[in-house]
Amino acid sequence: MVPTSLRNDDPSHPFRLQEDGRFGRVGAAEGIGQDAGILLEHATAGEGISRVGTSIPSRRYVGAATGASILLIGLLARCVDLQVVRAAAYRALAEGNRVQERVTDAPRGIVADRHGNVLIRNVSSFMLTLTASALPTDEAQRDLVLSRAAELAGVTRTDIDLLLSDASRTDLPVPVRRGIPYESAMRLAVETSRLPGFALDTSISRQYDTDASSLSHVLGYVGRMDQGELDAHPGYRRTDDIGKAGIERGAEALLRGLPGRQVVEVDALGNELTLVSDVPSVPGANLILAIDADLQSLIERRLEETFARSGTSRASVVALDPRSGAVRALVSLPAYDSNSFALGISHAEYERLVTDEDQPLFPRAVSGEFPSGSVFKPFVSYAALKEGVVDERTSFLSTGGISIGPWYFPDWKAGGHGTTDVRKAIADSVNTFFYVVGGGLDQVTGLGVERITDYARMFGFGKRTGIELPGEADGFLPTKEWKLETKGERWFVGDTYHLSIGQGDLLATPLQVAAATAAIANGGRTVRPHLIEGVDGPTVPGQAIFASRVPSQTFDPALVRVVQEGMRQGVTKGSSRGLAGMSIALAGKTGTAQTPGDNPTHAWWTGYGPYGSPTLAVTILIEHGGEGSSAAIPIARDIFDWWSVNGE
Template identity: 40%
Template sequence: MVQLNPFEILPNTHLGKPKLVKTFKSYEFSDETLEAQRTDSPTLKQQIQGKRLKVISWIFAFLLCLLTYRVFWLQLVKGSEYRRSAENNRIRISSIPPVRGVIYDKNGKSLVENIAEFSFGVIPADLKNESDARAQQLSAFAETAGIPVAEFEKVLVEKKANSTEFAVVKEHLDYAQAMKLKILFKNEPAVKVEIMPRRHYLGGEAFSQILGYTGKISETEWDDIKNSEDNDYQMNEVIGKTGLEAVYERQMRGISGKASIEVNAERREQKVLAAEEAVPGQNLVLHLDSELQKLLYKKANATVKALRTTGAAVVALDPQTGGVLAMVNAPSYDNNDFVSGISSSLYEQLITDSHKPLFPRAVAGEYPSGSTIKPLFAVAALDQGIVTPQTTVLSTGGIKIDKWFFPDWRPGGHGVTNIYKAIADSVNTYFYTIGGGTENFDGLGIDRMTQYARTFGLGGQTGLDLPGERPGFLPSKAWKEQTKGEAWYIGDTYHFAIGQGDLLVTPVQMALMTATIANGGTVFKPHLVAAFQDSAKKISKTIEPEIIRKQIAKPEAFQVVRDAMRQAVTSGSASRLQSISQPVCGKTGTAQFGNQNKTHAWFIGFAPCTNASIAIAVIVEGGGEGHAAALPIAESGFKYWLKK
């Protein structure tokens, strides 16, 4: 067995892991092992440096990927947006407001015009962006212009900060004021002085209820407009508020245009790159005769003042078309006061005035008709064969039913009465009889009477092209039972037959009823607008007469009633009209209201009696007798019209 020398160092011929040599209780590296490690293995320093290089390489690769992704995002994804933003900073789209159409009467006389005035304001997008800087800027503007800073802040609350729309701070400036502001702010692109049109009404109070007025778009109106499909408005525009201005807003406004305007870095306008011109609004041509309108208003207003009543209304229609020749509400107001923004004190004065100048009596006033409804029931009775022209009723002063007495207006009565005398002298007993009947006579009854009243246009809106029309009211058995908890009595029918009780009519309804009698039974839809006109004053559209119902009763029934209404002029309560050059047919009325035996004064009539060209209805509130208060107003209208 070979003995190994524990102290002998054996040569190491194996390269790889270091070979240990055991010496007593320790191990040592051989020289060869150490040499091999020095020659082929990395040092600790080298290992650390390698790891650092790897980390740096990964970081660099990550940043390169991130940069590549960001370039891709900016160029391809957001590129179009940024290009648009840059383009928007260079090109501004400006709205071009259309010229609003005007209104003419039937003879081509202008009733409203557009006048130029100046407005001062700012472009919100051109103001400084930072809130404190913007506040200081506005404060400086306010001091320079002499306008409270609150006025600037108020209009900017309504606009978006980036809006390029002109925000009006002060309007209705004259030329001198406008030029002064323009000079003061000539170096400030955010401030502008612009020309803006304003409505000016030429007819005064006589036309205000018909034409209405324009005014700034309110917040409520803007909410409705901006959500509509055909929104073409800017918030600083005006809009029709009442009357024809409101009804025909879309037609008269026109269509806005657009202009692409190049601006420089200072946001100053350089040039117009492209423009789409605005389309002017259409003009309205009315059936209205402005001279007749002014005459009737003057007469009605004078009557109200002379009699110290609350008001009056007049409606004149063309019986052959339904065209409105005149429509008067007295007293009235000046619509120019509303165009520029009415003061609170003046508005308070108008709404608290006991004469109610803002109230459109002609279409919304509801009154008992009094005896002016009698011709309607005469037509109904003739049409139904209840009476003939020869049928007579004995008037002895009234009719007694049990303990109730229904009187004639003349004590002792009118004697033997046929239909001509009944209308000419307004004999109540005759109409009690043909309406409600007696023990020996079958009348129409409430149901047929109501049916005919509706056929003539009572008890509902006529469809006139004005807002605010009221329907009036026709009582019935069912209504009385449901509302008052009472049965319908024959006395209710008697009251209805002479235009009293719960019956309510409007002046325009009574004018329509009168026109229907005049033309022999055709019910037209009343209308103010006859045609539309383009900006070159050429007719673009004619409004054809609209027939609601035709031949609502026998022609001979209408002829008898027309003859009876002529007799009212030749020998009855309307005899004042005999002096007029052409034959006039008419009927006066006195309608009780309230609890103090007060009466409204009524008159209805038409002329000439054959082929009538005008039908008139007049009411004077609390005016007393129809022949004394209402008839003279109509007389002035007939005289003017028949002289033409």
């Protein structure tokens, strides 16, 4: 018998089955279970007792409620974090999805010579770029794309492979070839659509004057940054160009300018909609160099003619204003074409340059270190006069050489030069005189190595001049300590004799010799050789550039005058007499420097003019050119002939 309270056929009873007989609901009537309102599953529709579910204990209810509360609190905390704490960061990310920032390159400064002739300019051009990450992943397809691109660009496959191996970022485009002509660019524009990873783009390239190839060592070139340069230049991008050589590198901070910034709004496809902000770039400073491009070209032509006659192939010439140190010509031959590097030099061409035994990439006028030979004698003369070893009337007898024990130190002239004072010693390059004043003999105490090198250093030997070019060499002044440490031998008087005539272990750059000659020419003031004469730029600290050019050393004008007179006599009746009778009066000193082995001697000449009011000092070195009097003097004549008409 089923209790009436549980019968399911009473329509007024709080518990009533649904029509399908599957679910029922317990109402709130008294006596119907402990938990009213819960869902009951699988209630049956027949007569008799039906177990319609299980009641949930109160402790489970509490647990469920607690879990729900914890979940709610967590969700609220997350909302606060997203909408309050990190609101600014996520807003920036959202902005980044619709705006883009890009850097606008600053045009590099223009470079001109002293007359305004443009030596470096910017030109618009096309370039082919390669983004490694966009290349096909299939090796065969990748190989086809790379080979086809090399063919179209006029470069070798090796060149492209080297670009890929050197690239540290595969997602950044690297130039394959710059300066592509318009017709070739149009053909490439069609082809690149079928060459994944390659793109045709426009760029600003540097164009260098080609009238004188030797200007390459002055101007240098720009190129893409390597990792070391990137680390050393904060604020640069890997895709930026940077000066690699010459004034492009030496004046990088002036020429580069300041890049700009643009913010543009874009749509979902990256198409530009609006220019949001624009901070324009600041162009690099324009430079006026002290160089006279016409004089540079003249010197280069004359040297090439000398090479053709003599079979030599390497030379340096420095011409500067002895009053200021302004460099009018700086010639190193052989040279190269800066434009080859600016447009992207091929691997084969670069290998040809670096393996050439004449080293066309080497700026020998600034970085070459050579035995100076007799062009060192005027500076030893001043030291001897200043230290009282001799005065202007002191004479020694030159009989052809000096014997010290078993060693013989000869004059260059058999039988000697006879009675010789300091002026004649300079004019005729009398070795005996300098042996005595340098190393001493009998009752004469010579200068000794320490005082010779001290005075040489005052004139600028053994240290860099500070010209605005990279790679300047120090030269070398030997010492007793150096010889003992490196050769395991003590210093002998013969070493001092050799040093006194510019031989032995002494090394000097042509630029150092020219700067020292300028100090004699101007009456006793050292000058700092420099290339930059003027700077035109809105943010350039121009005064700071010129502040460091004040003389660092002055010499006794009366004693310098004696040396000047000796160099003048060298032209009127001495070893430089091939320059006598010119329309412009000159003073000069020849030099013939011995070289290791059986190689011919180096031919030197250094001097200045007009005598008495000089405006140009010139130093010439023809490597393995023989005697300075025969090899270098004709070049000096041509230079001063031109200067007398076209110079100041």
